[in-house]
Amino acid sequence: MSQGTVETCGPEACVPSYIAEETLPYPFCPGCGHTKIASMIDEGLRALALPPERVVVVTDIGCVGLTDRHFSTNAFHGLHGRSITYASGIKLADPDLKVIVVMGDGGTGIGGAHLLAAARRNIGLTVIVANNFNYGMTGGQHSATTPPGAITSTTLLGNLEMPLDLMGTLKPARPGFLARTSVFAGDAVELVTRAVASDGFSLIDIWDLCVAYFAGQNTLTRDSIEQMMADLEMPAGIHHEGTRPEYARAWRDLYLPEEVADEEGMCLLPPDKGLEPVAQSQLTGRTSILIAGSAGQKIRSVATLLGAGAIMSGLLATQKDDYPITVRTGHSAAEIILSPEPITYTGVGTPDIVLILSEDGLAHVKKKLPEYPPATRIYAEEGLGELDTRAQMIRLPLLAKAKEVHRLAVGAVGLGAILAREGLYPPRLSWPPPAACRRPRWPRPTPPGWSRAWSWGSGVAARDVRWRLGRAPVLARATTVRVVG
Amino acid sequence: MIEFLEGNDAVVRAAVEAGCRFFAGYPITPATSILTGMMRALPKVGGVAVQGEDEIASIGLCIGAAMTGKVAMTATSGPGMSLYSENIGLAVMGETPLVIVDVQRQGPATGSATKGADGDIEFLRWGTSGGLPLFVLSPENVRECYTLTREAFVLAERYRTPVVLASQKEVGLTREAVDLQAARDDSPSVFARPLADPEAPYLPHAFHDPADVAPMSPIGGPHLVRYTTSMHDKRALLAKDPALIGEMMEHLARKILAHAEEHALYDLDPQEGADTLLVAYGVTARAAREAVVQVRAAGKKAALLVLKTLFPVPEKAIGEALAGVSRVVVPEMNLGQYVEEVRKLSGDREVVSVAKMNTDLLSPEEIIAQGGLL
Numbered sequence: 015m016s017q018g019t020v021e022t023c024g025p026e027a028c029v030p031s032y033i034a035e036e037t038l039p040y041p042f043c044p045g046c047g048h049t050k051i052a053s054m055i056d057e058g059l060r061a062l063a064l065p066p067e068r069v070v071v072v073t074d075i076g077c078v079g080l081t082d083r084h085f086s087t088n089a090f091h092g093l094h095g096r097s098i099t100y101a102s103g104i105k106l107a108d109p110d111l112k113v114i115v116v117m118g119d120g121g122t123g124i125g126g127a128h129l130l131a132a133a134r135r136n137i138g139l140t141v142i143v144a145n146n147f148n149y150g151m152t153g154g155q156h157s158a159t160t161p162p163g164a165i166t167s168t169t170l171l172g173n174l175e176m177p178l179d180l181m182g183t184l185k186p187a188r189p190g191f192l193a194r195t196s197v198f199a200g201d202a203v204e205l206v207t208r209a210v211a212s213d214g215f216s217l218i219d220i221w222d223l224c225v226a227y228f229a230g231q232n233t234l235t236r237d238s239i240e241q242m243m244a245d246l247e248m249p250a251g252i253h254h255e256g257t258r259p260e261y262a263r264a265w266r267d268l269y270l271p272e273e274v275a276d277e278e279g280m281c282l283l284p285p286d287k288g289l290e291p292v293a294q295s296q297l298t299g300r301t302s303i304l305i306a307g308s309a310g311q312k313i314r315s316v317a318t319l320l321g322a323g324a325i326m327s328g329l330l331a332t333q334k335d336d337y338p339i340t341v342r343t344g345h346s347a348a349e350i351i352l353s354p355e356p357i358t359y360t361g362v363g364t365p366d367i368v369l370i371l372s373e374d375g376l377a378h379v380k381k382k383l384p385e386y387p388p389a390t391r392i393y394a395e396e397g398l399g400e401l402d403t404r405a406q407m408i409r410l411p412l413l414a415k416a417k418e419v420h421r422l423a424v425g426a427v428g429l430g431a432i433l434a435r436e437g438l439y440p441p442r443l444s445w446p447p448p449a450a451c452r453r454p455r456w457p458r459p460t461p462p463g464w465s466r467a468w469s470w471g472s473g474v475a476a477r478d479v480r481w482r483l484g485r486a487p488v489l490a491r492a493t494t495v496r497v498v499g
Numbered sequence: 500m501i502e503f504l505e506g507n508d509a510v511v512r513a514a515v516e517a518g519c520r521f522f523a524g525y526p527i528t529p530a531t532s533i534l535t536g537m538m539r540a541l542p543k544v545g546g547v548a549v550q551g552e553d554e555i556a557s558i559g560l561c562i563g564a565a566m567t568g569k570v571a572m573t574a575t576s577g578p579g580m581s582l583y584s585e586n587i588g589l590a591v592m593g594e595t596p597l598v599i600v601d602v603q604r605q606g607p608a609t610g611s612a613t614k615g616a617d618g619d620i621e622f623l624r625w626g627t628s629g630g631l632p633l634f635v636l637s638p639e640n641v642r643e644c645y646t647l648t649r650e651a652f653v654l655a656e657r658y659r660t661p662v663v664l665a666s667q668k669e670v671g672l673t674r675e676a677v678d679l680q681a682a683r684d685d686s687p688s689v690f691a692r693p694l695a696d697p698e699a700p701y702l703p704h705a706f707h708d709p710a711d712v713a714p715m716s717p718i719g720g721p722h723l724v725r726y727t728t729s730m731h732d733k734r735a736l737l738a739k740d741p742a743l744i745g746e747m748m749e750h751l752a753r754k755i756l757a758h759a760e761e762h763a764l765y766d767l768d769p770q771e772g773a774d775t776l777l778v779a780y781g782v783t784a785r786a787a788r789e790a791v792v793q794v795r796a797a798g799k800k801a802a803l804l805v806l807k808t809l810f811p812v813p814e815k816a817i818g819e820a821l822a823g824v825s826r827v828v829v830p831e832m833n834l835g836q837y838v839e840e841v842r843k844l845s846g847d848r849e850v851v852s853v854a855k856m857n858t859d860l861l862s863p864e865e866i867i868a869q870g871g872l873l
Contacts, residue, residue, distance in 0.1 A: 070718055072563075075728075082725075083736070088718045090566065091727040092559070093589055099556040103563020106547050107521060108719045111567075128559075131552035265549070269542040288500035289676075318674060322503045325676045331503060333674035339528065339612045359789040360673055360782070361860040 029060040032069070034086040041080050047197035047222035048078045051144050052085075054203050054220075055114060058140075058210030059087075064112050072101040074117035074125070077151050078144040081116050095124030098132045101139045109262035113138065114210065119145040122178060123158030129180075129217075133187035135261040136214040142206065143180065143217065146224035147234075154227025161246060165231045177246065180219045181253040190214025192254040196221040196239045199250060208252075214260045295327035295439035300353040303432070304365040306375030307425060309337060309346045313371075316425035317348035320432075324352045327439030332360045336378075345378040352438060367436060368405070369428045370394040371412065376401070391436070393428055408435070501678050506644035506671040507574075510600055510664070511536035512679060513648035514572050518689050519598070520546035521569035523560035525553055525579060528612040529668040530602035533574035554582035558599070562586060565595050566726055568717030570652065570692070574600035577619050578609060580626060587661050588627035591751060593726050593735075594659035594704060594713070596692065598651045603667035605832075605858045614858035615668035617781050618833040623663045624810045631748075632755045634658075634762065635810040637665040639784040641675040642682045647764075647807060649686035654762060656690045658754055659712055665809060667832070669782040669860060697721035704733045709750040710757035756811055763813030766805040767820055773800040775872060776824040778817065778841050780806045782860065783830050789863035794872045801872055812840045821845060828853060828870035830861050 033056050042048045059069060069087035073079040075094035082089035092100045101115045122129055122143055132139060148166050149155040156166040158178040165172060181192055191212040195202045197220055209216040221239050223229040234242065243250055259267075303320065307313045314335050321331035329352045336347040349362040364386060370376050376398050383403040386392070390405035395412045410431055416424040433441040504512075510533055514522070522537035524530070534550065541548040547564070551557030554575055561571040575583065580601050590597050601623060605616035619626075623635045634654045636647045644666060651662040693714040695701050701722035705713040713733075716722040725735035731747065732738040738747065768791065779787035784805040794801045804820040806813060821827065827845050829838035830853035838852040853869040855861050867873050 067721065067723055068719060086723065088723055089725045089727075089735075090563070090718070091729065092562075093585055093728055096555060096559045096586070099551070099559025100563035100566075102556075103521070103523070103560035103565075104567045104718055105563075106549065106560065107564040107567035107569045108717075111719045127552050128556055131556065265547065269547075270545060289503060290500065318503060321674060321676070325501050325503055330676045331674075332676075333503075334669070335672060337613055357675075358785045358792075359860070359863055360669065360675075360785060361862055363862065363864075 029063045032056050032059045032066060032085050032087055034084060037084045040084060042077060043226050045223065045225040046077070047146070047220070048081065048144055050197045050202075051078065051116075051142060051206075051220055051222070052081050054206040055081075055085075055116070055142060055210065057203050058207040059112070059114075061207050062112065062211060068110070069112045070101070070104055070114070072097045072104070072113060072115045074115070074121035075151075076118040076120050076149065078116055078118045095121050096128065097121060098125055098128040098139065098141065102128075102132060102135075102137050105138055105262045106265065109138070109260070109266065112210070113140070115139050115141045117141065117143055118150075119143060119147060119157045119159040120149050122180060126158070126178070129184070130187070133184040133189040133215050133217070136187070136189045136256070136258045137261040138190075138212075138214055138263075139216075140210050140212060141215070141217040142209070143219050144222050145180075145219055146222040146228055147177075148224055148228040150224045150227055154224070154231065161242060164228070166228065177248075179248055180217060181248065184217060185254045188254065188256045188258060189216065190256050190258070190260070191216035191252070192218075193252045194219040194221070194243075194248065194250050196243075196250065197223070198236045198239065205252070214256060214258055289322055289325040291326055291328040292443055293327045293440045295324065295329050295352075295354070297329060297352060297354060297438055300351060300355070300357070301367070301438060302362040302365045303350045303352070303367040303369065304347065304362060304379065305350070305369045305371070305425065305428070306345065306347045306378045307371030308374040309340065309344050310342045310422070311346060311371055312422055312425050313346040313348050316429050317350050319426070320350050320429055321352070323433070323443055324439055326443050329354055329439065330357055332357050334360050334362070345374040347375065347378050364390065366390060367432060368392045369425075369432060370398060371424050371428060373398065393431055395424070395428075500680055501676050503674055504641055504677055504679075505532065505674045506638065506641045506666055507532040507602065508536060509641045509644035509677065509679070509682075510574070510648045510666070510671070511540055513645040513686070514598070514652070515540050515544060515546075516683070516689075517649050517652035518570045518691075519572045519652065520544065521561060521564040521571040522546070522548040522573065523551045523557040523564075524574050525551050525557045527554075527576045527579050529604060529615075529672045530574045530576045530579070530600065532672070533600055533602070537572070554579040555586065558583045558586040558597075561597055562590055562593070562595050565597055566593070566718050566724070568720065570596070570656065572598040572600065572652075574602065576602050576604045576612075577607075580619055580622065584627050587633075588629055589728050590661040591627065591629070591631050591633065592728055594751070595661065596655040596659050597661045598648070598655050598664065599661055600648075600664045600666055602671040603665065605856060611858050613668065615670075615782065615860070616832045616856050616858070617665070617667055617783065617836075618856055620665060620809060620831070620833065621836045623665055631751050632811055633660055634662045634755065634808070635665050636662070636764070636807055637781045637809050638670055638807070639781055639805065640670065641673070641677045643807065644670060645677070645679055645682040646686045650762075650764065653687045653690040656692045657712065658758065659715065660755060665781065667781060669832075673782075695722065702733045703735045704731065704747070704750070706733070706750050706754075709746065709753040711750075712754050759811035760813075760815055762808060763811075763816050764807035765813055765816045766803075766807075767816065768803040768805075769820070770795070770800045770802050773802040774824055775800070775826040775828060775870070776802045776804060776820055777866070777870065777872075778804045778806065778820070778827060778829045778837075780809055780831070780837065783832055786861050786863045786866055787830055790866040790870075790872060793863055793867060797873055799873055809837065812844075814844060817841060817844050821848065825849065826851065826871075828866070828872065830854070830866045830870065832856060832861060
């Protein structure tokens with residue numbers, strides 16, 4: 015371990031500095047506040063006395079992104095604005111690590127979505143924002159936090175944008191800790207220390223002087239920083255302290271409880287559905303079936319059922335679906351190929367069998383209907399209008415029949431008709447019921463500290479969802495039996 | 500055991516069985532079922548699966564987790580690949596093992612979200628700044644969604660590199676009878692990530708020969724680990740010396756290229772006396788196989804090379820398949836991309852591109868007609 019030499023003793027104990035002395039001096043301009051910020055982080059880490067190999071300093075791009083080089087901890091220097099994403103991946107992979115993110119105000123702009131998401135999750139990162147109101151490394155361009163009127167190399171006559179208020183923006187997410195200070199404030203070290211110690215998401219907005227660009231061009235000084243806070247109505251101090259559970263551990267508590275390890279537990283995965291042949295199809299060549307209906311009519315499920323039945327009758331099958339981006343409107347179609355031989359090309363030029371269930375389905379195949387040869391059999395809901403085709407028409411009261419069970423069973427009724435008349439494979443297949451998927455043990459104990467909102471919403475939802483997931487294969491079987499039987 | 504699975508389902512199964520324990524993704528048709536599949540599958544094996552706030556976050560989460568010891572995967576479609584671009588460069592630079600599945604959809608930008616194409620193929624190879632090589636594999640069916648995902652994890656972990664599985668809607672969302680046990684038997688064994696000696700000092704990018712690959716040490720483990728997006732030396736510290744930078748570039752390229760031939764996966768179906776060679780990949784290979792059957796049934800001759808490894812280009816396999824033919828036909832579901840890779844190796848042979856990107860599959864008949872095969 016290459017932890018740095020002892021510099022001073024902290025208030026709690028004599029903990030060696032996390033700054034690697036041999037890497038000094040820092041590469042920052044004389045008078046730049048970044049040097050102080052590095053020392054503040056060091057103080058915060060020393061107060062916790064963590065082993066350096068359990069600490070990760072993740073830096074963003076910009077001058078302050080050079081900081082990680084000087085820490086004798088793990089260090090991750092990533093792309094501009096994305097430091098929070100790497101830090102979150104690290105925390106999710108190993109929730110007991112202390113993960114510190116060091117970024118500038120530039121990172122808060124380009125990576126704003128990550129900042130919001132991390133605060134909403136309350137993932138256990140400490141975000142240190144060295145906020146000097148401009149992009150120093152690239153020559154002093156304006157950033158998301160540049161005050162109105164400020165002169166920078168990209169706001170030559172004064173900034174017209176309002177600055178991002180990190181406290182006001184993140185507070186509604188109720189993360190672990192939010193505070194604003196400046197590199198000159200007497201309580202800065204204490205606040206950084208508290209941010210570092212925070213279990214959930216913490217962010218400290220440290221106002222800083224960019225001596226190379228912003229401070230000179232805008233006559234910002236140690237003394238005027240406080241006035242700027244007042245003018246912008248962005249006061250210093252602690253803006254929020256919260257007790258929501260830390261996300262990386264909360265995720266594990268919710269998704270990786272003991273019972274999940276138990277094979278009979280949550281049934282998050284449907285049991286493997288092997289489709290061993292239980293019958294023998296007489297089909298000798300490739301047969302293609304086009305099912306055309308409306309979105310929401312369970313077209314894909316019916317097609318899967320048709321293919322599964324074929325496989326259980328010793329055939330091979332492919333299923334190629336076609337649907338627009340809309341969900342419960344428009345057409346839904348599926349092309350199924352059944353064959354005793356391996357299927358290469360999955361396209362269906364001219365189908366042998368067509369099942370048309372609705373007006374949407376009809377509209378989808380309409381252009382091709384005149385091209386279908388007399389050998390093609392079209393099974394159509396009898397309520398649909400005249401069809402312009404030379405193909406053999408079989409009109410059936412599919413919808414009326416379906417309504418005896420449920421209108422959405424129309425595809426299954428059509429499938430039953432096809433199986434009964436076409437002899438693709440035996441319409442009645444029986445097989446052992448699926449392996450038992452026991453209902454999970456509920457109610458689960460509520461993890462300590464969960465907010466009322468969570469208990470109110472997700473507790474109920476998660477229980478319901480899991481129950482449905484567990485039951486899905488069983489329901490599918492039930493449908494199959496009813497349809498085919 | 501025969502199952503009726505979609506390609507995306509097979510990717511999920513393969514990932515879990517390859518040891519993948521971290522997944523992050525963002526919903527996007529036609530890749531969403533990999534995200535939802537991993538969310539169901541990973542908790543069963545103690546893994547973590549989360550939805551990122553966007554694609555940039557998703558791949559960033561994966562890179563962080565991968566460097567903290569997790570075997571990681573993400574999945575998206577073309578628009579998401581565009582957002583992954585910069586972070587793919589980071590994974591190359593930081594030598595991060597990561598499997599990326601691109602379930603391609605038709606068109607640039609949002610395109611036809613629910614339709615297939617192979618329009619990203621050259622983008623997958625050249626889709627990040629710097630131009631360093633990476634592996635791109637292309638499955639033609641559900642079985643290969645399994646076997647090539649398993650292969651992708653081996654490549655990622657063995658060479659510490661991002662590996663792209665170039666799937667597409669017509670493979671990922673096509674359901675097919677498949678025996679995964681047979682696919683499993685045909686897959687490479689799980690490659691356990693080599694870890695650095697915990698007692699010895701750790702160099703994150705160590706190599707003697709440029710083609711060497713350094714063992715990893717997870718963040719949070721026995722060593723202090725450094726990682727950087729910037730040009731670095733073997734210690735992951737900023738490098739400015741052109742000689743050092745040159746060596747590192749050679750390392751990042753050679754560790755892939757020196758091993759390219761041993762990972763060149765393809766099927767060659769030669770025919771004695773054939774004058775024409777078809778070179779196909781992905782779902783179009785299925786139509787090409789059918790086309791060859793029809794050509795031969797008609798008494799004509801044609802050879803077929805189906806590529807599973809697209810990049811690095813399997814030059815030796817293509818060169819051998821080209822021997823003795825004077826024409827090459829390359830069908831693909833784009834406006835003609837990989838045909839240029841084949842053309843580079845074809846000398847003065849006639850090279851015919853059969854290209855289509857209108858959301859329909861290329862049919863065997865189109866390949867025969869436009870390729871002049873009969």
